[in-house]
Amino acid sequence: MKGMITLVLVVVLNFQISAKDEFISGQGRFVSTDHDSLSFVKKQLLYSAFQDVISKELSSMGHNSEVFWSKYNEKFDAYFAPIKENLEKTYGKTEETPLTGKQKESFEKNLRAKKLVLKSRYGKLNKVVSSYSIKKMSRSPQYPSSRYMSVQAKVNRKVLNDLYYTFTRGGSTRNYKNLFITIHYRLKDMSWLDLGVELESDFTNALSEHWKRWFEDKFNGKVSNVIITTDSEYEKLDTHLKMLSETRLPLSNVTDVEKSLESGDTSTILSVEDELKDSLWLKVQVNMDKISENAIFKKRTFKFGGEYLLFDLKANKLASHYDFISEEATFETTDVQKLSSNTASLVYRLPVAKWQELAKEVTHFPLGVQSFNLEVFGASSVKQIEEVQKHLATVGLTNNLKLNLESFNRDRAVVKLFYKGNIEELKTTILKSKNMEVDKKKVIIFKDESNPFAINLMDKMSSEKSINSNGQG
Incomplete structure (x- = not known):
């Protein structure tokens, strides 16, 4: 049998942070032309409103929305450049033979439509929005071509965070030995x-x-x-x-x-x-x-x-x-x-x-990711460790903090932390979880805040007694 097995090869086709619960208001604006259909205008308004929602949410997460949109536009321009060149070739447009009259008008109309359609799809920004509702569509009484849209939207923060790093991490790629x-x-x-x-x-x-x-x-x-x-x-x-x-x-x-x-x-x-x-x-x-x-x-x-x-x-x-x-x-x-x-x-x-x-x-794959161990003492169940991880993942979202439970023995657990940034930022992030409630029974405390890589879960009642006695003293 050795060497006789033949594989019949076939053609094969090609850590979780919950979405934020609050609705965010977004405003969309678009200047239309007489040739634009209503459905086209609506899609452009929705894209503009989503941009506004994303900008607000990036800021609330501690990200720089201006940097994000700068990188986003830069990458779209690079993506669209060859598409524009192909359209110019189709129309016979060169520096020596510029377009005039109706031919120029037709070229600019097609270029505008193509660019707006592709940009509204670029980066799949719609995947960031988990749900939305359109509250109002209107146009300016004085300038009928100016259209407006108001939306209420929910954003998936994990998807948005990943998208932010996708566009801002730079163009470097990794090769492996x-x-x-x-x-x-x-x-x-x-x-x-x-x-x-x-x-x-x-x-x-x-x-x-x-x-x-x-x-x-x-x-x-x-x-x-x-x-x-x-x-x-x-x-x-x-x-x-x-x-x-x-x-x-x-x-x-x-x-x-x-x-x-x-x-x-x-x-x-x-x-x-x-x-x-x-x-x-x-x-x-x-x-x-x-x-x-x-x-x-x-x-x-x-x-x-x-x-x-x-x-x-x-x-x-x-x-x-x-x-x-x-x-x-x-x-x-x-x-x-x-x-x-x-x-x-x-x-x-x-x-x-x-x-x-x-x-x-x-x-x-991300560059510059650090990993460290975090000790958790006093947990009476894996569920409590999972709640601690959820707390830390939420407060550490902007550092792309990810956590894996490595071991759990009796009242000690080891959690692996993966994050971006320097160690001082990580320590500050972990300390944000101080006094957070876990499983309605315990709270997170730090016996030594200079070393937040060891945290303790104290019984809620004991913690309250400790606070009251300190206050009386």
């Missing part, structure tokens, strides 16, 4: 023989090789090397991530870490081996379950699923995660070679659709 790929298989109620495979390696090696070729093709120019890991390489990568997690923030000595970061010297934190610098590690888990077997008709039914985790080894963060959409499939068992090839082909395509999207995103 290595993409390490580790693939694990979990079989339930079955053996490899059920797949028509005598040797496990016949199946796994074929899949690894085809996935490797896929990444070499789709990530060409983004990743220099694609490496299927050996056991020893897996251990090295796993140890590397654990060391980063443990040493990125020695909780008993925050000051030393702060000094290292501020001076730009990260050697005191961890000396990273050269082949791991600016690399990615993709961990793929494939689940295969045998659901049933019909011995009479010689058919076998399987369920296939799994997930992947993509780690950015330089930033020490989980860059992407996806649970495959599970599939059930029934195969005939009379031809074992066909059985193995068909099952391998199905498993091959499970994650590829999502990886198509990943190929577009990978060069734009």
Whole structure:
């Protein structure tokens, strides 16, 4: 069987912060012409009103709306420039032969319409608005071409925050030295023989090789090397991530870490081996379950699923995660070679659709993301830790603060923080959660505000007694 498995390749198509509850008022303005239809005018007014809503919400989040719109317009102009050139070619417009008369009028009319339509769609600003209602549409009595619209809209802050960083982070893109790929298989109620495979390696090696070729093709120019890991390489990568997690923030000595970061010297934190610098590690888990077997008709039914985790080894963060959409499939068992090839082909395509999207995103993974550990003491349930995370995510929105629960043992939890900005900004952000109520039973306190990376949850009643006794004293 070795080397006989053939994959039938098919063409595959291409942390949560809740939306803000309050409605925001927005005003839209647009100067129309006699040629504009009512539906066209309405779309332009809505786009203008959404811009006003977004500007107000960016300001309330602590972002600079002027910087955002400057970058937005700059990128749109670059996007629209070749479209304008193509229209000029269509009309025969050059510097030597400028357009005149009706031809010029037609060109300018088409250019205006094309530009307004494309700009109202650019950046998908409508996705920022989770819901809206139009309150009023009107026109100026003195200047009928001046139209107005008033709206009430709700904004999804997470989407808006991501959009803000998309347009303001600069044009830099990332390229990676290595993409390490580790693939694990979990079989339930079955053996490899059920797949028509005598040797496990016949199946796994074929899949690894085809996935490797896929990444070499789709990530060409983004990743220099694609490496299927050996056991020893897996251990090295796993140890590397654990060391980063443990040493990125020695909780008993925050000051030393702060000094290292501020001076730009990260050697005191961890000396990273050269082949791991600016690399990615993709961990793929494939689940295969045998659901049933019909011995009479010689058919076998399987369920296939799994997930992947993509780690950015330089930033020490989980860059992407996806649970495959599970599939059930029934195969005939009379031809074992066909059985193995068909099952391998199905498993091959499970994650590829999502990886198509990943190929577009990978060069734009955020730069300059820091990660630290936060200790939480006194929590009596995971629910309380989740509330703490929600509080911190809300107050840390402008720093793009993201949180993952790393461990929870008895009354101590470790939460991983990912954020943008300097450490003083992060400390100030964490301290904003002081005295916040958790689970209606506890409040957040800091025993040492110079080290807000260790927070305590105190029983609400004890906290109130402490405040009252201090007040009486």
